Amino acid sequence: MPSQNFLTLFFFLLLSCNTITTSSPSSQKEDTFDFVRPINPKLLGLNKKEKLSHFRFYWHDILSGKNPTSIIIIPPTLILNTTTYFGSVNMFDDPLTLGPQLSSKLVGKAQGFYASASQDDFGFLMAMNLAFIEGKYNGSSVTILGRNSGINKVREMPVVGGSGLFRFARGYAQANTYKYDVKSGDAIVEYNVYVFHY
């Protein structure tokens, strides 16, 4: 019966919790566990309150000129509808600046790729790490993986994790095009990233 299963699970969890709280870290010998063990969140500094931060910066995707930051690594396939660039992939190492001008303060780089994943409209798979260099965030990164829909004015993509100060991060990013040059393909996009982290 399902209710019995739940009861068993409940007691099992109760038992596991007891094991965690009653055994002090010193009694857990480091070399006695094989593959996985429960640990106290305090040991990873996760007893601190989770914070919500709002980051804002501008993402520069430069395809033109002698020093592009974004290059087509896979051109669109000619087999299918090419108006949506379906199948094409750009790899980028894009500057992130405080203001919309490229000359404004550099706060990090967005490194990753976008791939056209839609045959009927402009829809891109975005996979990128925001590698920050600013202040205490220098060396920490936020990972974004999601759908960048070209038809929406503001595109939303999930923050799926991070490193350093962004360990256990979750949240979302909103991308809003500030400037787009149809001829060159160069784009400046305002990013607002809302992220929970410790």
Ligand SMILES: *[C@@H]1O[C@H](CO)[C@@H](O)[C@H](O)[C@H]1NC(C)=O
């Ligand atoms: C190709 O994509 C365009 C742009 O979304 C669309 O309008 C058109 O109907 C598509 N053509 C075919 C043959 O699927």
Ligand SMILES: *[C@@H]1O[C@H](CO)[C@@H](O)[C@H](O)[C@H]1NC(C)=O
């Ligand atoms: C960020 O950290 C790296 C490595 O620790 C250091 O070389 C660099 O100068 C730092 N950058 C800034 C802007 O503080």
